[in-house]
Amino acid sequence: VSVSSARSPVDPATNDGEFPFTAADFREIADLLYAASGIHLADAKATLVYSRIAKRVRKLGLDSFRAYCDLLRSDPAHPEHAAMLSALTTNVTRFFREPHHFEHMTAELLPPLIAKARAGGRVRLWSAGCSAGHEPYSMAMTLLEAFPDAARFDIRILATDIDPLVVEHARRGLYNDGDVEPIATGVRSKYMIRRAPGSWQVAPALTELLSFGSLNLMEDWPMRGKFDAIFCRNVAIYFDEPTQTRLFTRFAERLTPDGRLYIGHSERSLIPQLISAGLTIYRLKGMP
Numbered sequence: 119v120s121v122s123s124a125r126s127p128v129d130p131a132t133n134d135g136e137f138p139f140t141a142a143d144f145r146e147i148a149d150l151l152y153a154a155s156g157i158h159l160a161d162a163k164a165t166l167v168y169s170r171i172a173k174r175v176r177k178l179g180l181d182s183f184r185a186y187c188d189l190l191r192s193d194p195a196h197p198e199h200a201a202m203l204s205a206l207t208t209n210v211t212r213f214f215r216e217p218h219h220f221e222h223m224t225a226e227l228l229p230p231l232i233a234k235a236r237a238g239g240r241v242r243l244w245s246a247g248c249s250a251g252h253e254p255y256s257m258a259m260t261l262l263e264a265f266p267d268a269a270r271f272d273i274r275i276l277a278t279d280i281d282p283l284v285v286e287h288a289r290r291g292l293y294n295d296g297d298v299e300p301i302a303t304g305v306r307s308k309y310m311i312r313r314a315p316g317s318w319q320v321a322p323a324l325t326e327l328l329s330f331g332s333l334n335l336m337e338d339w340p341m342r343g344k345f346d347a348i349f350c351r352n353v354a355i356y357f358d359e360p361t362q363t364r365l366f367t368r369f370a371e372r373l374t375p376d377g378r379l380y381i382g383h384s385e386r387s388l389i390p391q392l393i394s395a396g397l398t399i400y401r402l403k404g405m406p
């Protein structure tokens with residue numbers, strides 16, 4: 119789909135023709151998404167918007183993107199706002215994605231945190247933008263491999279995402295053969311339970327370390343206390359620079375003095391308060 123100038127129809131040669139889609143429609147949807155989530159859609163994303171939102175237009179029995187935009191504009195509380203957000207977020211994830219972060223967790227992050235927990239301290243890890251749970255469960259597996267009796271201490275992982283559908287998937291903890299494939303066999307046999315051919319359930323040992331919730335990173339964060347590690351990987355990449363700067367500043371404020379921020383392979387910190395502590399890993403400047 120190529121988006122034509124405002125309010126003129128999209129070229130039918132590049133449109134599947136089912137629904138009219140104009141540049142003004144694209145702009146309105148992109149603006150709504152940005153205001154709701156901080157996600158910035160460049161004009162080149164018109165095809166993506168068309169294919170994902172056409173399904174919503176069809177499902178609602180509407181006949182055009184214009185009618186869809188009218189519906190959203192006329193009722194800011196309409197449940198379609200959440201459905202649009204779910205449709206437009208990219209939830210791609212996998213277990214042990216960017217494995218060097220989990221190696222770093224084992225070698226560098228966890229040893230002092232385990233000592234802190236054993237000494238009665240509070241340890242908190244956060245997967246911010248957790249998608250369907252692969253990331254926080256990978257963190258929990260890494261933690262349990264290093265600290266099998268973690269659950270007896272005050273050490274917990276918070277997992278949040280803006281999209282309630284993926285949070286629900288994460289909470290259910292049900293995965294298929296393809297999902298669990300990247301988990302090393304020995305680790306998988308300890309923490310993933312085969313429920314039926316092709317269906318795996320995360321073990322209670324993992325879920326008892328985790329709590330899940332819907333949270334929009336652009337809004338207030340209700341959690342109290344600081345985090346010893348924040349994983350926010352492949353999330354900020356969808357935000358524009360001012361939004362990334364604001365987000366990373368807020369993360370820096372939420373890190374313990376020796377806390378670490380882990381970000382995605384194509385992201386980088388834009389703020390001076392955070393300095394490199396490894397490949398796409400940051401710590402507070404002037405701290406250990």
Ligand SMILES: C[S@@+](CC[C@H](N)C(=O)[O-])C[C@H]1O[C@@H](n2cnc3c(N)ncnc32)[C@H](O)[C@@H]1O
Nearest residue numbers: 155207208210211247249280281334335351352
């Ligand atoms: C590509 S996934 C990354 C998942 C995981 N962190 C990883 O690296 O595999 C990006 C996630 O960020 C979430 N997201 C996007 N904007 C968000 C926001 N404003 N607040 C919270 N989560 C957001 C999306 O819903 C999506 O699940």
